[in-house]
Amino acid sequence: MNRAGLTPCLLSWVVSTLLILIKGDILDRLVSGYMDIDVIIIFIVYLLSYRSETGAGIFAFGQGLLTDIFAGGIWGFHTMLYLMVFLFIRLLSRSFDLLSTFGQVALISMTVLVKGLLMVPLEHLFSLDITVTSSDILLFILSALCSGVIASPVFYLLDSLGRFKNGAKEEL
């Protein structure tokens, strides 16, 4: 990875880590824990589309691990969840044009929705008795759409930052 690509990657790590630290307080103020704009998934797709596949994998693993550290309950739940999400994105990315806005929005929305639905059997696997109502499904869909919509501006910002750094270096 060149030095220009390093800045968006670092920014992804920093922003995502900060969001994990404050996410609990934000979720606490929301009606339901299922309403979740998943920034980690947005960053995974960004790293996979514009940077390296290994970097995206490490990012998914690292952020899952970090969530596990700060979350209570079953150790390794989120690490496993985000690795599964990474594999899902990796598989599905072949069917989408990740450099187009539509491709990005569609892939991220689908991934966030699948992650939400994937959590239910996983929770049952870990003996958590979770009941999912129709309003929860609606919240999954809403989270997926919101995550998809904010993905494009995030991608644009990160990419512009990378180009800006690259341009500044070339001028020097």
Added chain:
Amino acid sequence: MLLIFILLFFMSSNQERSGRWNPLEQVVVEITAPFQKVISNTIDATGNIWSKYFHLINTRKENIRLKEEILFLKVENFRHQELIAAYQRLQKVLQSTGKIDQKLVAARVIGKDPSGLFKSIIINKGKSSGLSVNMAVVNEGGVVGKIVSVSKNYSKVLLLIYQNSAVDCLIERSRDFGIVKGLSRDEAVMIMDYVLKSTDIIVGDTLVTSGIGGVFPKGIPVGTITEIKDPTEELFMEVKVAPSVDFSKLEEVLVILMEDPLADR
């Protein structure tokens, strides 16, 4: 010149004068005084402007300083109000936990579960304050949870409302036993399991810790019975409990310092 000198000499040495101007002097005064007046007024005016200008500058500086001081005092006042509120909360905690013999460590909640699934909090005390895994955490309401992870300066507390949490309780009035569990999804409702149909229980009964299990000392409030169902085909009653702690407003908690009761299991 000599004549003028002699004249002035006589005028000045005139013993009969008593402060009054002679006609010549009066003429001189009348001619020069207006100029003096103008000069004096000008000097006075200049002096006034100068002093007022500096006074204004000083006033402006004073104004800025006072504004800064007001801002500082306001912030200080907010801080003091916050400290008084925290002190009052902690005083309530200490009053309610007066029956606890063990040492207590006060801690502040600095973070909440990022997953939204598992109910946990992060507190700002760890090993350096004597905390270790499985220590009980309480507040002025009652049982909050227990420590599940600890680092040098921070700890993770699993809340009682997490559905895999359970605490052995007894009904304060009838002294009957049961196990209270969380439901995760709803912070305002817990359930009481293994309540026999013969149990003397009514809505409004208070539940306290039984002390069995060793994590929580006996007699700490857990919740109040809100709903009782008695299904005919079941062995146990279905009992809903409102937690005595408001888990949405956790700010300060107390950790009961005791040796890990589950260490040798």
